[in-house]
Amino acid sequence: MSSAVTDAPSKPSLIDSISPSSVEPVEDKAERAEIDRAMRGVVLLFYGAAIAWLLIGSLFALIASLKFNIPGFVADTAAMTFGRIRPAHLNAVIYGWAAQAAIGTGLWLMARLCRVSVRHGGILYVAWALYNFGVTLGILGILSGAGTSVEYLEFPRWASVVVFAAFALIAIWTVIMFRFRKPGHVYVTQWYILAAFFWFPWLYATANLIIFYLPVQAAVQGPVNWWFGHNVLGLFFTPIGVGAAYYLIPKVIGRPVHSYYLSILGFWSLAFFYSWNGMHHLIGGPFPAWLISASIVASFMMVIPVITTGINHHFTMKGHFGALRWSPTLRFTVFGAMCYTVASLQGSSMAIRSWNQITHFTHYTIGHAHIGMYGFFTMVMFGAMYYIVPRLVEWEWPSATLIRWHFWLCAVGISVMFCALSVAGLVQGFALNDPTIPFLASTRFTLAFLWMRSVAGLMMTAGHVVFAASFALILLKAGSRRQRPTLFAAPEESAA
Amino acid sequence: MPLLLTGIFLTFLTSWIGLVAMPYLQIGRYKPEIDEVTKESLPPAFSGEADQGAVVYASNGCIYCHSQQVRPLEAGSDLERGWGARRTVARDYMYDKVAYFGTMRTGPDLSNIGARQPSLEWHYQHLYQPQVVSPGSIMPPYRFLFVKRRIVGQPANDAVKLLPPDQPEPGYEVVPTAEARSLVQYLTSLKRSSYPLPEAPEETPAK
Numbered sequence: 001m002s003s004a005v006t007d008a009p010s011k012p013s014l015i016d017s018i019s020p021s022s023v024e025p026v027e028d029k030a031e032r033a034e035i036d037r038a039m040r041g042v043v044l045l046f047y048g049a050a051i052a053w054l055l056i057g058s059l060f061a062l063i064a065s066l067k068f069n070i071p072g073f074v075a076d077t078a079a080m081t082f083g084r085i086r087p088a089h090l091n092a093v094i095y096g097w098a099a100q101a102a103i104g105t106g107l108w109l110m111a112r113l114c115r116v117s118v119r120h121g122g123i124l125y126v127a128w129a130l131y132n133f134g135v136t137l138g139i140l141g142i143l144s145g146a147g148t149s150v151e152y153l154e155f156p157r158w159a160s161v162v163v164f165a166a167f168a169l170i171a172i173w174t175v176i177m178f179r180f181r182k183p184g185h186v187y188v189t190q191w192y193i194l195a196a197f198f199w200f201p202w203l204y205a206t207a208n209l210i211i212f213y214l215p216v217q218a219a220v221q222g223p224v225n226w227w228f229g230h231n232v233l234g235l236f237f238t239p240i241g242v243g244a245a246y247y248l249i250p251k252v253i254g255r256p257v258h259s260y261y262l263s264i265l266g267f268w269s270l271a272f273f274y275s276w277n278g279m280h281h282l283i284g285g286p287f288p289a290w291l292i293s294a295s296i297v298a299s300f301m302m303v304i305p306v307i308t309t310g311i312n313h314h315f316t317m318k319g320h321f322g323a324l325r326w327s328p329t330l331r332f333t334v335f336g337a338m339c340y341t342v343a344s345l346q347g348s349s350m351a352i353r354s355w356n357q358i359t360h361f362t363h364y365t366i367g368h369a370h371i372g373m374y375g376f377f378t379m380v381m382f383g384a385m386y387y388i389v390p391r392l393v394e395w396e397w398p399s400a401t402l403i404r405w406h407f408w409l410c411a412v413g414i415s416v417m418f419c420a421l422s423v424a425g426l427v428q429g430f431a432l433n434d435p436t437i438p439f440l441a442s443t444r445f446t447l448a449f450l451w452m453r454s455v456a457g458l459m460m461t462a463g464h465v466v467f468a469a470s471f472a473l474i475l476l477k478a479g480s481r482r483q484r485p486t487l488f489a490a491p492e493e494s495a496a
Numbered sequence: 497m498p499l500l501l502t503g504i505f506l507t508f509l510t511s512w513i514g515l516v517a518m519p520y521l522q523i524g525r526y527k528p529e530i531d532e533v534t535k536e537s538l539p540p541a542f543s544g545e546a547d548q549g550a551v552v553y554a555s556n557g558c559i560y561c562h563s564q565q566v567r568p569l570e571a572g573s574d575l576e577r578g579w580g581a582r583r584t585v586a587r588d589y590m591y592d593k594v595a596y597f598g599t600m601r602t603g604p605d606l607s608n609i610g611a612r613q614p615s616l617e618w619h620y621q622h623l624y625q626p627q628v629v630s631p632g633s634i635m636p637p638y639r640f641l642f643v644k645r646r647i648v649g650q651p652a653n654d655a656v657k658l659l660p661p662d663q664p665e666p667g668y669e670v671v672p673t674a675e676a677r678s679l680v681q682y683l684t685s686l687k688r689s690s691y692p693l694p695e696a697p698e699e700t701p702a703k
Binding site: 067068069071072075076077078081082083084086087145146147148149150151178179186191194195198199202206210211216217218219220221222223224225226227231235268271272275276278279281282283284285286287288291294295353356357360361362365366432433434435439440442443444447 | 497500501503504505507508510511512514515516518519520522523524525526553554555556557558559560561563565567568571572573576577583584585586587588589590591592593594595596597598599600601602603604626627630632633634635636637638639640
């Protein structure tokens, strides 16, 4: 049944071939199967909802993108005005797609690595329903004009309260899973997931309380907003994405992570430095200089965890890059991990004041946001889903062709989007920075690139539709039962 | 596990202290300052209608194209573009209920738009027909903030004088809704850094 063990065939040595301990004990396989069965309903629900929101969020994105080139496009309906569709897109893909993909993946990884299944798992079903109810309320709130215009916190209060309650339930269950884990070594992925689920409810509650419930003066809201906004990316999505990559890469190629000590360094330096980055969103703004400088320094110190993780993943993969030829999981995950390095190093550079002077307020920042949340996080989540779903459904993906289309549409799409937005942003930024160039020209220069961005977005949306179709087919157990995992090509006979 | 949780908690706490608690202590406790000459408070408080206009600003997501922060000379060309007499400082936002600093400049910075465009008429026209008022602009029209109706008796006092080709047919007028009126009150009261403050003298960009 489970394809977990046979992903990376390797030639056994003579001793291996006669030693009973080189064959995996039945109890381990049975334990994994039991955990998969216990987690099946919850994880598939979160994944299904995530994919639905991905499609909705992609549609919002297309509408928003077209408005740059066609300002009158559906402009007479208040609900479709750019200022509402754009935050609807952001919240749908962040809280609808990305967070639920993170929750599903995090829960499964935690269950498997802690080797526990969830008791009173019915509560997680309630959490799922509550969470999606909250997100739906929030999106409808934004479209109907109740959005707050505080970035990443646009949901009206009556929606964010529901989202928080749901997330708190999920976080508690994750911590419980960790607390009652089977004795044995704790793997780096478990730290990352525990930390992410611990940090996010705290971030969400604090930011909402301070900005919307307490009467703080407006100037304080800037730092709190971006302490939250950046930490959602750095202390929730990044740990889950990096943690997932740390699990998936070794699993698929059948080799352990290159260095345990590097992974510890990577984790703690991320925990400490990332949380101080937030003010780099406000360089040049009306805030104390020490605060901005502290964030710039922290943004640069991020090079430490990023290079550490990059080295660790690279040396784990070294000699096995050929596996990218046949493994869908690996292809998405390694693409994602590489985008993580690119996005993070780019981010560090954008915090330098003289460079920030050019890129701030431009499409360059949007390009950076997408190479991070999409190129890195979303692609790693696709990789995780391609790995996890067959284990839950006890069926293999019906079509390697659909997976191939999914990968190439999304990989090419995000690459084109990133390049188009980066060039657009630089042209815009240099124009803005030259006071002899009229303001309207800075926008005019971006228009051709924004058409390219719409085309790229269309490709990515098509990729999402293909993936949704694959997901529906595997849930329906379409096609005939396969003996081997669905791969792009036959794996090599010997591990390099 | 206790060690892990303590570490996770402590690293997070340091950032909370640095980016939440300290900003509150440093820039979150302004008292109004009174100008010695005019006896007005600095910054001036918003009128009630302007406060409502800020909600309309948020409701329609104006921040996703417009910023409200003027960078100093060494950090950008904001001042050279005439977007303010000086950079904005934290005190300038004292009376805002919610801060709308913004992170995109698809459109120009609005911190001092009330000083640059004081005419209510200009704002109504611009919201209704941005491409006519600013040729080349990609700002979407906000016609849903207005009502086109048949003229009954006399034309309304605040009927908007539109430019071709959006002028209503004879017998009809275009009138701003309450939302449009409050939004324009808000926009025309945005003069955040049009005057000096003790902590922020006016800056003259070098020619």
